[in-house]
Amino acid sequence: MQVVSPLVEKMTEKRWIRPTQGRQGENLKSVYLPFTTTGIYSVLTGKSIYFQPDSTLTSDKVVITGIEFVDFATNNTINSNNGDRTTIAATEATLGYFVLSNSKREIIAQIPLACLILRLNGGRPTFTYWDDFQWENCSIYFSNSAGTSAANGAWFKVFYTTK
């Protein structure tokens, strides 16, 4: 018999906590932001770099159940449609934010990139439950872009389940 406290039961029902074991049954999509010298992917201090619309990551189809940021020490190169890019080092990730927004452009969550690096958090995944979001309204930005250039790119692993 498993004894579960009423508080844990309530928080589990509300989807505020979940067991730390793996991500059974979840799907994964890698999303890249290959930086450029000019244009929408150029990196400037304080400038939001928005994700492109994604036919999979729409909140009428999926719930985002987790997100991870892949840093240089985890995997050093992105092979994107815009060419290869070097991933961002953890020290530079401390200068960046991931911003999740909904269709009204309300900011639902704002998380420092370095907090999303799996290897720096004991291998424990970052769980989310985002069922109301607009992927093309989500973005990243850097409070200081000095260490980031067009040779770099941002790599996110987005975990999701279908609705």
Add this chain to the structure above:
Amino acid sequence: MNNLIIKRSQIVEAVINGAPATGVRYYFTDIPNLAANNLRLYGLEGFSSTQLATTPTGYTTVSTTTGIVVTLRDTNKVEFLYQMPFYTTIRANNYGAYTILQPRTINLTDCYVTLTNTAGLSASQSVAFNLYYDLV
């Protein structure tokens, strides 16, 4: 063992105004969005300069984490989290485990950090957190 699920988050901070001093309460900067009665705070995560170099408002985060404690008060002025070491709120120091709280409504401007040791701290540095909450 359970870990936190992020549904909504808000970065908050308490800025060290003036020369750092022990025994002084450095209150959190107000975030009106967090004053909603239907808001339930259920977790938090501290940030040092290893996680976040600069807060959204432009303050530099603290790099020394061992001389800081945080106190949270709810809307009934109950100090439900009293002098918790800032170090232990940092997820990376806990093998990825978040600090999970019994859900409640907080009064952010009543919450504060105090310093138990000022070594390594400077004026205008920020003690920053992400608060995790939901609307019920």
